[in-house]
Amino acid sequence: MSPVDVVLVDDHLMFRTGVRASLDDRVNVVGEAASVDDAVRVVRELRPPVVLLDVHLPGGDGGGGAEVIRTCADLLGETRFLALSVSDAAEDVVAVIRAGARGYVTKAISGADLSDAVQRVASGDAVFSPRLAGFVLDSFGTSAGDVAIADDEMDRLSAREREVMRLIARGYSYREVAGELFISIKTVETHVSAVLRKLQLSSRHELTRWAAARRLL
Amino acid sequence: MWVPPNPQPSRLPLRRPVGGRVVGGAALGLAAHLDQPPAMVRWAFVGLTPLAGLGLALYVFLWVTVPTGDPATAGGDERPAALSRLARSQGLGAERLRRVPVTDIATALVLLAGAAVLVAVRTGAHIDTTWVVPLVLLLAGTTLAWSQLDAAQRGRMRSRTGGRTPVSVLRLVGGLVLAGIGVLLLVAQETEPAALLQVTIAAVAVLAGVALVMAPWWLRLVRELGDERAARAREAERADIAAHLHDSVLQTLALIRARAADDPTEVARMARAQERELREWLYDDRPAPGTSVAAALRAIVAEVEDSRSGPTGEPVAVDTVVVGDRAPDAQTEALLQATREALVNAVVHGRPPVSLYLEVGEETVEVFVRDRGEGFDVESIPSDRFGVRESIMGRVRRRGGDATVQCKKGRGTEVHLCVPVLDSAARPQKETQR
Numbered sequence: 001m002s003p004v005d006v007v008l009v010d011d012h013l014m015f016r017t018g019v020r021a022s023l024d025d026r027v028n029v030v031g032e033a034a035s036v037d038d039a040v041r042v043v044r045e046l047r048p049p050v051v052l053l054d055v056h057l058p059g060g061d062g063g064g065g066a067e068v069i070r071t072c073a074d075l076l077g078e079t080r081f082l083a084l085s086v087s088d089a090a091e092d093v094v095a096v097i098r099a100g101a102r103g104y105v106t107k108a109i110s111g112a113d114l115s116d117a118v119q120r121v122a123s124g125d126a127v128f129s130p131r132l133a134g135f136v137l138d139s140f141g142t143s144a145g146d147v148a149i150a151d152d153e154m155d156r157l158s159a160r161e162r163e164v165m166r167l168i169a170r171g172y173s174y175r176e177v178a179g180e181l182f183i184s185i186k187t188v189e190t191h192v193s194a195v196l197r198k199l200q201l202s203s204r205h206e207l208t209r210w211a212a213a214r215r216l217l
Numbered sequence: 218m219w220v221p222p223n224p225q226p227s228r229l230p231l232r233r234p235v236g237g238r239v240v241g242g243a244a245l246g247l248a249a250h251l252d253q254p255p256a257m258v259r260w261a262f263v264g265l266t267p268l269a270g271l272g273l274a275l276y277v278f279l280w281v282t283v284p285t286g287d288p289a290t291a292g293g294d295e296r297p298a299a300l301s302r303l304a305r306s307q308g309l310g311a312e313r314l315r316r317v318p319v320t321d322i323a324t325a326l327v328l329l330a331g332a333a334v335l336v337a338v339r340t341g342a343h344i345d346t347t348w349v350v351p352l353v354l355l356l357a358g359t360t361l362a363w364s365q366l367d368a369a370q371r372g373r374m375r376s377r378t379g380g381r382t383p384v385s386v387l388r389l390v391g392g393l394v395l396a397g398i399g400v401l402l403l404v405a406q407e408t409e410p411a412a413l414l415q416v417t418i419a420a421v422a423v424l425a426g427v428a429l430v431m432a433p434w435w436l437r438l439v440r441e442l443g444d445e446r447a448a449r450a451r452e453a454e455r456a457d458i459a460a461h462l463h464d465s466v467l468q469t470l471a472l473i474r475a476r477a478a479d480d481p482t483e484v485a486r487m488a489r490a491q492e493r494e495l496r497e498w499l500y501d502d503r504p505a506p507g508t509s510v511a512a513a514l515r516a517i518v519a520e521v522e523d524s525r526s527g528p529t530g531e532p533v534a535v536d537t538v539v540v541g542d543r544a545p546d547a548q549t550e551a552l553l554q555a556t557r558e559a560l561v562n563a564v565v566h567g568r569p570p571v572s573l574y575l576e577v578g579e580e581t582v583e584v585f586v587r588d589r590g591e592g593f594d595v596e597s598i599p600s601d602r603f604g605v606r607e608s609i610m611g612r613v614r615r616r617g618g619d620a621t622v623q624c625k626k627g628r629g630t631e632v633h634l635c636v637p638v639l640d641s642a643a644r645p646q647k648e649t650q651r
Contacts, residue, residue, distance in 0.1 A: 089500040108534075130572065134538035137576070169538045170585045171572025176628055 003028040004122040007046055009039040009068065010054040010084075015107070019052070019084075022111030027118050036060030039068045047079060049122045052114075053101065055085035055092045066099035076100050082121045084114075088131050090139075097199050103127025125189045126196040133168035136195060140202075157195065164191045228252070232286035233279075243279035249288045323360070351402035358396025361388055462498055466491060486532040490523055510549045510582070511539040514575050517557045525564045533564045533571055541577030543638075549582055551616045552636045556584045558608040559632040563588040567630055581618075581635050589629040609634070 004027050010016050011034045020029050031046050033039040036059040043051055055065045063070070069081050083096040083104045093104050102121045105114065106129060117127040128136075140157050157165065160181075167177045174192075178185045231250045233242035244262055248255040265272030334349075401417060408416070469491040473484050497515070506512070518535050527533045543549070556573075563571045567588030574585040609632065610620040618636030 087500055088496075130536060130538045130574070134540050134574070137540045166574075166576070169540065169576075170574040170631070171536060171570065171587050179628065 004050055004118055005030045005046075005048045006050045006052055006118055007031040007033065007039075007042055007048045008052050009033045009042075009057065009065070010052075011035060011057055015054075019114070022114065023118075024111060024115045026115045034058075036064070036067050036071075040071045043068070043072050043075065043079060047075065049079065050118050051079060051081045052084050052118070053081050053096070055083055055087055055096055064095070065101075066095040069096065069099040069101060073100065080121045080124075082117060082127060084109075090135055093132060093135055094199075097132075097196070100200070102196070103129075104132045105129050106131065120189075124193075126192045128165075128168050128192055128195070130169050130171055133165045136199060137162070137165050137169060140198075157198065161191050161195050164188060165195060168192075229288040231279075231283050232288040233283050234287055235285060241276070241280040242285070243276050243283060246283055246288065247279060348403075351399045353399070354395050355399030355403065358392045358394070358399055360392070361395060362392030458498060462495060465494060482526070482531055486523065489532060489534055490519070493519055493522070508544050509542050510545050510553070510577060511542045511575065513545055513549075513553055514539065514556065514573075517553060517560065518573065521557065521560050521564060525561055527564060527569060528566065533569045535560065535564070535571045535573050537573045537575075539575045543577050543582070546639065548616050548618075548636045548639055551612045552582055552584060552618065552634055555609045555612040555620065555634050556586065558612075559584075559586040559634065562586075562609075563590075563630070563632070566590065579638070581637055584634040585631055586634075587629055587631040591624070591630070 003025060006027055006029055008016050008019060008029050008031070010019070010032075013034070016032055016034075023029065030048055031042045033042040034057075036057050038059070039051075039053070039057065040060075051068075053065045053068060057064045057068065060067045060071075065081075065083055065085075069076075072079065081096070081101040083093075083101040084107060085092060085096075085104070086107045088106055097104060103117060103126050105117055105127060109117070109129075120127050136157075140162075163181060164177055167180055172180065174185055174188045178188045181188075229249050229252075231246055233246040234249070235242070237245055237255075239245075239259065244259045245255050248258040251258070262272040262276050265275065397420075401413070401420070404416070469487050473487055477484055515537065518537050522532065522535055525533070545553075556575075560571070560573065563586050567590035570589065572585070572587040574583075574587075576583045613620045613634050613636055616636045618634065620635070621633045623631045623633065
C-alpha cells in the first residue's frame with residue numbers, strides 16, 4: 001500500500017513533532033497547522049486524504065476541531081478527518097464525531113496503532129477506540145430493552161452492532177472481533193461504519209443534549 | 218502572557234483598624250483611606266466639632282457605618298482571584314478580630330439613662346414627656362434598624378447562601394415603625410388628631426413615591442450584588458482546583474526531573490499516576506465517595522497501576538472503559554474485589570496492554586479483564602492453592618455470579634466476571650458514566 005498523505009493539526013509543536021516521529025512509513029506528513037484558521041487554509045490548499053485533528057484548537061470562532069470540519073464540510077468526500085485528542089470527555093467526542101470526523105483516538109495511542117488508524121480512515125472505514133465504543137454503548141443503551149423505546153432506526157443499535165461495540169470496548173482489535181464473532185474483518189468494518197453513521201445522525205436525547213450544549217445543532 | 222505589574226487598588230478601602238485606635242478607629246481608617254497622616258485627620262475632626270457638632274456627628278456616622286477590619290487586607294480581598302496567586306499562602310490567615318461588645322455597652326447606657334431619669338423624676342425635676350417619649354421612640358427605632366448592619370456582617374456566611382432572614386426583616390420593619398411614630402410625635406406636638414392623620418398620610422405618600430422612584434435602582438443593585446457573589450464563588454472554586462492541580466503537577470515534575478537519569482521505570486509510573494489524577498480533575502464529574510461503582514473501580518485501577526509492575530518490572534497502564542453506573546452494594550463490592558485480583562494477575566503475569574471493561578446492566582454487572590499474555594489453565598491450578606480459584610472465582614460465585622477464564626492462542630487471556638443485580642432501585646442516573 002502506498003503511504004497516505006496526512007495533514008497534522010495540533011496547537012502544540014512538541015506534540016506535532018512527537019506524532020511525526022512516531023508514525024511509520026505507511027504515513028507521510030505533508031503539512032501542519034496550529035490553529036483553526038491555519039488548518040482550514042492548509043487543508044483547502046493541500047486536500048490531503050486524511051487530516052489528524054486535535055479537538056481543542058485556538059482561533060476561529062472558538063469551535064476547535066469541530067469547527068475545522070464544519071468549515072471544510074464540502075471536502076468531506078475526498079478528505080477524511082480523524083480526531084486525535086488528549087481529552088476523553090463525552091462532549092468533546094460528540095462534537096467532532098457529529099461534525100463529521102471518521103474516528104476518535106486518544107493521544108496515548110502508539111505510533112503503529114495510529115498509522116493503522118490513518119490507513120483505515122483513508123480507506124473509508126471508521127476508527128473506534130475502546131473508549132468511543134464504551135461511550136456509544138452508554139448513550140445508546142446496552143440492553144435489548146432499549147429497542148422498544150426507540151422507534152427510529154437511527155436511534156438504536158442492532159444486536160450485532162452492540163456485540164461489536166462491546167468487544168471493541170473490551171480492547172479487541174477489528175481482527176480479533178472478527179475472529180470472536182466468526183465474521184470477516186470487512187463485516188466488522190461495515191458494522192462500525194454503520195454505528196458511526198448512527199452516532200452522527202441519531203436524535204437520541206443524550207446525544208442531542210450534548211450537541212445542544214455545544215451549539216452544534 | 219503579559220501580566221500587569223501590580224494591580225493594587227490605588228486607594229485602600231474604608232475600614233476601621235483594630236490596632237492604634239484612640240476612640241473607634243474611624244479617624245485612623247479615614248486617614249488610611251485618604252493616605253493622610255492620622256494625626257491630621259484626628260485634629261480635623263476635633264476642629265470641625267465646634268461648628269454645630271459637625272466633627273462629632275461625622276465621626277459617629279463613620280464609626281457606625283464603616284466596618285472593622287484591616288484596610289490593607291481588605292484591599293487584597295478586592296483583587297479578582299484570577300490576578301491573585303492561585304495557591305493560598307500559608308500562615309497568613311486573618312487573625313481573629315477583637316469585637317467591641319457594642320450591644321452590651323448600649324444596653325448599659327440605656328439602663329443608666331433610665332435610672333437617671335427615674336431619679337430625676339423622684340427628686341422632683343420636671344421632665345417634659347412630650348419631648349422625651351418621641352425622642353426615645355426615634356432612638357429605639359434607629360438603633361433597631363442600624364443594628365442589622367452589624368448583624369449582616371456577622372451573618373455574612375449565612376446570607377451568602379440564603380439571603381435575608383426573617384429576623385432582619387422584623388428588625389427593619391420594627392425600627393421603621395418605631396422611628397416613624399417617634400418622628401410624627403416629635404413634629405406634630407401641638408396639632409389635633411385630624412391634622413395628624415393628614416400629616417401621616419402625606420408622609421406615607423411621599424415615602425411611597427420615593428420608594429417607587431428608587432425601586433429599579435435598588436433592584437439593580439441587589440441583582441448585581443448577587444451576580445458578583447456568584448461569580449466570586451465560582452472563581453474561588455476554580456482557583457482552588459487549579460491550585461491543587463498545579464501543586465501536585467509541579468511536585469511530580471520536580472520528582473521526575475530528579476530521577477529521570479537513574480530510574481526510568483519509576484518516572485514512567487509517576488507520569489502515569491499524575492496523568493490519571495489530572496484527567497480525573499479535568500474531564501470527570503467527581504461523584505461523592507460511596508455512591509459510584511465506576512469511581513470505586515477507578516480507585517482500584519489507580520492502586521494496581523501504582524503498586525504493581527509487569528513481568529519485566531515495567532509499569533503497566535490499564536485501559537479502562539466503564540459503561541453505566543450504580544451505587545455500590547455487597548454484590549458489586551465482591552465483584553470489585555475479584556476484579557482487583559484479576560487485574561493484579563493480568564498486570565503481574567500477563568502481557569500489556571491490559572484492558573478493563575465494566576458494564577452495569579439492568580440485571581447484571583459485568584467485568585472483563587484482558588491481557589495479551591499466554592494465559593493459564595484454570596483446571597490445572599491445584600485446588601489447594603488459594604489463588605485465582607478462591608480469590609476470583611469463589612468471591613463471585615458466592616454472590617450468585619459467574620467467573621470464566623478464556624485463553625486463546627495468540628489472542629491473550631480474558632477473565633469474565635459477572636454478578637446479578639439485587640435491587641434495580643439503587644441504580645442512579647445513567648449519565649454518571651464518565
